[in-house]
Amino acid sequence: MTLLSALAGDDETEALLTDAAQVKAMLAVEAALARASADVGWIVSAAADAVSDAVSRFEPDWAGLKEGMARDGVVIPALVRQLRALVAEEHRAALHKGATSQDIIDTALMLQLVPIIDLFENRIGDLCARLDHLAREWTDNPLMAHTRMQVALPTTWNAKLASWSDPLRRHLTTLTGMRRRLLVVQLGGPVGDRASFDGHGDAIAAHMARQLDLGIATPWQTGRDPIVEFASLLALISGTLGKMGADIALLAQNEVAAIKLEGGGGSSAMAHKANPVRAEVLVALARANAGLAGTMQQAMVHEYERSGAAWTLEWLTLPQMLINTGASLRLGMELLGQIREG
Secondary structure: OHHHHHHHOOHHHHHOOOHHHHHHHHHHHHHHHHHHHHHOOOOOHHHHHHHHHHHHHOOOOHHHHHHHHHHHOOOHHHHHHHHHOOOOHHHHHHOOOOOOHHHHHHHHHHHHHHHHHHHHHHHHHHHHHHHHHHHHHOOOOEEEEEEOOEEEEEEEHHHHHHHHHHHHHHHHHHHHHHHHHHOEOOOOOOOOOOHHHOOOHHHHHHHHHHHHOOEOOOOOOOOOHHHHHHHHHHHHHHHHHHHHHHHHHHHOOOOOOOEEEOOOEOOOOOOOOOEOHHHHHHHHHHHHHHHHHHHHHHOOOOOOOOOHHHHHHHHHHHHHHHHHHHHHHHHHHHHHHHEEEO
């Protein structure tokens, strides 16, 4: 899929979602769990130090992790076995104490989302700044409006550009406001009630949150609504950019010629063409994320205290939505750099 990634992928987003990035985040959670457990007196400080030292020296056996993932449906059992081999025997019981795989995986996901949200916020800000620049440059220039694909009445470029930038500003406000209710520690233990932490669960979660710079929450292993809300916002962001792409592709049609695209895509058969490639991909990514948002809604349906099916569905869906959104934001900025008034 390397060729397709060049068209519809995003290197920066994908780098934050690699297996290596995920394992690094999981190790950070294991170290924070041990340190928090020591902070509240549930394990000795020497044990927490031993776990932290093992984390700092850990080199994954990727073949073993892959085998464990295929066998167990989650990577944590294999990861903990490999990590435990680096911990002095007298302190091995302190590693992963009280926790379940979901505690580590979900909290690691939150750590991975922090830089991704930073990246998306910066890109939305850049897009809005570029649209503001165009609004100043083309202020009150005439433009023919179209309704239901037919010529309507004269309008202005300011109005057109605002129809693209205003939703992006709303999405940016929502994304920023979502941080603290989304980016929170997951700590519930095997059945999500923190009973496995012998009364220390709330305190350990609070200490972990401070160490990892995440928010505090009650266990949410089956309460996926914040993640699904986030996925819905990703679909809104890419949908807004898809609308912009559709408008630009139509405005650049030869018979409309309201704008021109510099550096359009070429044709193997018609040398005169400058295809609106980036605009078209924005539409495709918007439609893809719209479909995936519906799939993420299905991932809310957990049976009892944990669902392997719903959880796996989330893994199959959310990373692709993140990549699609990163690609949309990248392509949107590139496309705005191409357009010239007709």
